[in-house]
Amino acid sequence: MSFKLPDLPYAHDALEPHIDARTMEIHHGKHHAGYTKKLNSAIEGTDMEGKSIEEILKNLDMSNKAVRNNGGGYFNHSLFWNVMSPDGGSASGELSGAIDDAFGSMDGFKDKLKSAGGGQFGSGWAWLCVHPGGKLEICSSANQDNPLMPGIGCGGYPILGVDVWEHAYYLHYQNKRPDYLAAFTEVINWNHVSELYAKHK
Ligand code: MN3
Numbered sequence: 001m002s003f004k005l006p007d008l009p010y011a012h013d014a015l016e017p018h019i020d021a022r023t024m025e026i027h028h029g030k031h032h033a034g035y036t037k038k039l040n041s042a043i044e045g046t047d048m049e050g051k052s053i054e055e056i057l058k059n060l061d062m063s064n065k066a067v068r069n070n071g072g073g074y075f076n077h078s079l080f081w082n083v084m085s086p087d088g089g090s091a092s093g094e095l096s097g098a099i100d101d102a103f104g105s106m107d108g109f110k111d112k113l114k115s116a117g118g119g120q121f122g123s124g125w126a127w128l129c130v131h132p133g134g135k136l137e138i139c140s141s142a143n144q145d146n147p148l149m150p151g152i153g154c155g156g157y158p159i160l161g162v163d164v165w166e167h168a169y170y171l172h173y174q175n176k177r178p179d180y181l182a183a184f185t186e187v188i189n190w191n192h193v194s195e196l197y198a199k200h201k
Contacts, residue, residue, distance in 0.1 A: 002040040003053065005033050006078050014086045018183035020172040028081065031167055035073030035144070042066035053078075057148040072144030076125055076161055083160045085189035092194035094134075098201075102136040109138075113162065114181040116140045123165040126181075128193070129156025134201035140164075159196035160188065 008028050013021035043049050048056050048067065053075045062068060091099060091106070103109040109128075117126035120140040129137050129147050131154075139153035146161070147153035162184050169180035 002044075002049075003036050003074055005036045006081065008081055010086060015084055015187050018187045019084070023167075023169065023171045026171075027163075027167060028077070032073070032077040035070045035077065038066065039070040039074045042070055054148060057146065058150075060149050062150060068149070069144050072146055072149065075148070076144055076146055076163065079158060079161050080163055082192050083162075083189050084184070084187045085192070086187065088187065088189035089191040089194075091190045092198070094201075095190075095194045095197045098130075098134055098136050098197065103138075110185045112138045113160075113185065114178065117162050117164045117181045117184075118178050120164050125164060126162050127153055127156075127158045128160035129154050129158050130197055130201050131156045132201070134197075157196075157200040159200060160193050 012024040056071055099106060099109045103112055113126055116138050124140055124142040126140045127147055137154040137156055141153045145152045147155055147158050173180040
């Protein structure tokens with residue numbers, strides 16, 4: 001059994017004007033498709049074949065660059081599409097309470113996420129993670145690493161991720177990563193992030 005590129009849960013242009021259709025087409029159809037294909041090649045014939053992506057990443061030998069890069073890329077983008085929506089609702093009561101506890105307010109959360117994404121030098125991701133017991137934490141990581149992997153980020157379970165590779169924003173925002181990050185916070189799928197919080201707290 002091999003990993004499959006998940007369908008986008010909405011049309012390519014659904015997130016406009018915040019995220020443009022052409023970026024979505026290339027990002028999903030080329031970049032995510034490429035990670036998926038290379039992940040399948042990298043695990044073929046190994047004992048990772050048939051395991052879930054979470055299981056693979058949690059037990060990863062970090063010197064295995066093919067699985068680190070492409071398994072990370074597969075998981076990260078699969079999460080990313082689902083934490084955005086043109087109609088994402090609002091955070092559940094319990095998630096909203098946890099955000100207030102950790103960041104003071106929803107605005108405090110957005111500011112901290114934007115500074116984590118803006119402060120990640122070069123390519124990478126910013127994450128909202130939940131620790132056992134429900135405490136939230138924001139962290140960032142380089143390349144396609146994520147906090148499920150040994151020794152990466154804050155070590156919690158990522159329930160929201162924002163891609164800060166240039167391929168995620170350069171067509172529309174060029175070098176203005178902060179503008180892209182601000183736009184991202186306008187299309188967060190809070191319904192889905194709330195579900196992930198409830199599942200992984
Ligand atoms: Mn990407």
